[in-house]
Amino acid sequence: MDQKQRNTPKNPMPKGNNYQLWILLSLILVVLGLAYFSNKSGATEPTNINEFKTMLKDGDVEKVVVLNDKWAEIYLSNEALKKNKYKKLQQERSPLSVVKREPNYRFMITSGTSFEEKIDELQKDFPENKKVQFLVEEKESFTTWFMSSGFLLVLLFGFWFLMRRMATGGAGGQIFNIGKSKAQMFDANHMKVTFKDVAGLDEAKEEVEEIVDFLKNSKKYTDLGGKIPKGVLLVGPPGTGKTLLAKAVAGEAGVPFFSMSGSDFVEMFVGVGAARVRDLFKQAKEKAPCIIFIDEIDAIGRSRGKGSMPGSNDERENTLNSLLVEMDGFGTDSGVIILAATNRPDVLDNALMRAGRFDRQISVDKPDINGREQIFKVHLNPIKVSKDVNAKELATQTPGFAGAELANVCNEAALIAARNDKSAVEMDDFMAAIDRVIGGLEKKNKIISKEEKRIVAYHEAGHAVTGWFLEHANPLVKVSIVPRGVAALGYAQYLPKEQYLNTTEEMMDEICMTLGGRAAEEIIFGRISTGALSDLERTTKMAYSMVSIYGMNEEIGHLSFYDPNRSEFSSRPYSEALAEKIDEEVKKLIEGAYQRTLELLREHGDALEKLAQQLLEKEVLYQSDLVKLIGERPFDKKTIYQEFTEEAEEKKAEVEATQAQEEVKPSEDKDSDTEQKPDTTEEV
CATH class of the missing domain: 1.10.8.60 (Helicase, Ruva Protein; domain 3)
Structure with missing residues (x-):
């Protein structure tokens, strides 16, 4: 029997607990049906005492049954049923009837004793062999039984059904399953993502590939005394592939893989998170060796003691304490590897980040x-x-x-x-x-006045010209005045350099380029608009970073007040006097950059005018268009795109030269053969 056959159940049940719901509904329908048909006889007709007297005088009655001292049931003789006046009763018995013979008529009486006396009085002149049979019976109907005992049984069954649903995670919550782990377990057959599907993360792949290799070939490492890392923390911005890398580990490892989000541990009930952590590691130890992946671990791994009220019970801290103990506590067993991911490593607790818990911290940055x-x-x-x-x-x-x-x-x-x-x-x-x-979706139906479009054209042209004639500014790739969703009425796309450090000159040129749109509006129109809002936000942020974080201001000095753990409500780590000085220096820095931008645009006014007019005509311009309009950049520094273009042209030229050489070689060989033969004959 193969693996697929072993995993396939012989009698598959409906998904979830739906079959239990169908059982309950079927039972209710059966009960209601029995209650209905028990009170409805198929061939029994209602009558009254006067009609009964007539039947009795005519000799049509065979017997009378007093039921429960409340009902009188009349059974007619076979000879009477053949008469025309009883033609209505000549029909088939109900298929749901459970008795051999049903009464033909019935009516309600006040008392069985008084009714018997009336019958005796009516039959006093009848001979003994003509008198009807009189019987008294006590019978409990289904409705009476259901109201007394059956209803209680249905209630008990319903209560049992609800408890089963709650215990297995169905409707009604998980009141009896609250402390169980919500982790999903995957095996190698379910995960199709492998390391081949992960690109651009070579260093991170090497780290996790070693863990996978340890799980597959642990003897190679243990022979030398090596131990597998207990935990690996993937750190990086959103969208860089942390979860994808974890999926690849699950697909390559060939061991049980438990996947869970950090928020799944936290509930409003006290002690639930800690219980789920213990249950998760209990399951993992039973399946060891295995991997536990906790996505967004910052949901439970934040630094303790921050933001909680004195004397209060913090459920998140209890969950973190339980996680710390399970990862590297007194009774920790080996064979369980923790793989976690977060884009906020600065808020994690120091005890969680130490060696022995997360031995490795792998940076998953944006790709180059x-x-x-x-x-x-x-x-x-x-x-x-x-x-x-x-x-x-x-x-x-x-x-x-x-x-x-x-x-x-x-x-x-x-x-x-x-x-x-x-x-x-x-x-x-x-x-x-x-x-x-x-920039978002293009808004083709957006109505813009000619004056607004002209302002946008000069604004974007100001950005482009300023960046074009500044040495350290990012080169322009594309400038557009087509309205888009996020970029509003226009945008300029630049090609930033692949670098990790920025100098003061580079940041100042970046600020000047960002202020180019506002400066162009002032030069051309003599007034400014609200279109530079995002530009001003960016320049203000960059200026404050230069002064108070990077230490790029002579007056403030080499000081940095950067603290990622400091909240916006906490006090500043410097005095009010220094705060005023920082504000003055930031204002002075931006004002100096703005004046520099104005001078640059006045110097290259012709280029600004050409570019703006071309934008009004074409709406979209590329780097090649700028070269045709205002000439090459006056700097030798090549952009990444230019380097790529030149490299592609060089490779193409090399390929063409190689092909040419291969075509020439055969003819050269032939010529050399013909030349050697005469030389040989001359020697002979």
């Missing part, structure tokens, strides 16, 4: 250009793309994108191509998808 290229190759496989689609070019156009955003770009491109009835997804579709992800 090479990582983005690998991710695009993975997501382009199931998509029918044209020959002009290049993963490397797409990687250069999407700096700062996480893996989830790149997957969204590929999906949007496929949808756009299908919407336009294309047979394959082209490069233009990917560019439109990138615009959609960055």
